[in-house]
C-alpha cells in the first residue's frame with residue numbers, strides 16, 4: 653500500500669463537460685480557485701476540443717486567463733490534436749493530456765477517428781509539446797468495457813497504453829469510462845497493462861456508474877498504483893458514453909485514503925465546501941456521499 657497518493661482533480665473538465673446548461677466562466681474559475689485552496693496539486697481545468705463536439709468547454713481559454721495559479725500546482729487541459737495544443741499554448745497552459753481509447757467504436761464516436769489514426773494525430777502534438785517544454789499525460793478510455801462494443805480485452809488496453817507511453821506521455825490514465833469494472837477485473841487489467849507500462853506510470857480513472865469505483869481504487873492500490881483521477885462532488889459523465897455517471901467523488905476517495913493512513917495533502921472540509929458550492933450552482937444534489945453525510949450532520 654503506498655504511503656502517499658496523488659489525486660488528479662478532473663471535476664472542472666470531465667465533470668463540467670457533460671452539463672447541458674450553460675455554466676458561466678466565473679463559476680468555473682471559482683471552482684478551480686476553490687480546489688486550489690483545498691490543496692489539490694493537479695487540476696484539469698478544461699479542454700481545447702471542437703466547440704461543436706463539446707460546447708461546454710468552449711470557454712477554457714478564458715478560464716485559464718482568470719484562475720489564480722498557485723506555484724507548485726499543475727493546471728492542465730485536454731488536447732485531441734495539434735490545433736488543440738496550439739490553442740492551449742496560446743492560453744499559457746503548461747501541461748496537456750491526449751486521449752485515446754481501447755475500443756475502435758468509442759474512438760470513432762469520441763474523436764472521429766480510428767485508434768491508429770488517433771495515435772498518428774498525437775505524434776506531431778507530442779513533438780510540438782516537447783519543443784515547448786509541455787508535459788503530456790495520456791488517457792485510454794474504455795479499459796474495462798465499452799458502451800458500443802461491450803467487453804474489452806486487457807491486451808488491447810495494454811497496446812494503446814504502451815503506444816502513448818512510448819511516444820512520450822509521462823503517465824497513462826486508465827479510464828473505466830462507463831464504470832462497469834469490478835475489483836477482480838481491475839487487478840487483472842493492471843497486471844496485463846503493467847507488462848507494457850510500469851505501475852508507477854499508470855493512473856486509475858474510475859467512473860462510479862455501477863458503484864464500483866472506490867472498490868476499484870482499493871484494488872488498484874493493492875496492485876501498486878498511486879495516482880487516481882477523481883471529480884469533486886462526483887460531477888460529470890462522458891458526452892460519448894450515454895448513461896455514464898460522474899467520476900468517483902474526490903471527497904469519497906480522500907475519506908477512504910485518510911482512513912488508510914495515506915497522505916494526499918488535501919483538506920477534506922475545504923474540498924467538501926468546493927463540491928457543495930458547485931453543486932448549488934448547478935442546482936443538483938451533491939454526488940459525494942461523504943459530503944452529504946458531513947453536511948447533513950452539521
Ligand SMILES: CC(C)(COP(=O)([O-])OP(=O)([O-])OC[C@H]1O[C@@H](n2cnc3c(N)ncnc32)[C@H](O)[C@@H]1OP(=O)([O-])[O-])[C@@H](O)C(=O)NCCC(=O)NCCSC(=O)C[C@@](C)(O)CC(=O)[O-]
Pocket residue numbers: 666669699700701702703705706730732733735736737739751762763764791792793794827828829857859890891892
Ligand atoms: C478531435 C475532434 C476535433 C475531431 O473532429 P473532426 O470533425 O474529425 O475534426 P477536423 O480536424 O475534421 O475539424 C473539423 C472542425 O473542427 C475544428 N477543430 C478541430 N480540432 C479542433 C480543436 N482542437 N479545437 C477547436 N476546434 C477544432 C476544425 O477547425 C474544423 O472546424 P470548421 O472548419 O468545421 O469550422 C473532435 O472529435 C473533438 O473535438 N472531440 C472531442 C471529444 C471530447 O472532448 N470528448 C470528451 C473528452 S474524453 C473523455 O471524457 C474521456 C476521459 C479522458 O475522461 C477518460 C474516460 O473517462 O474514459
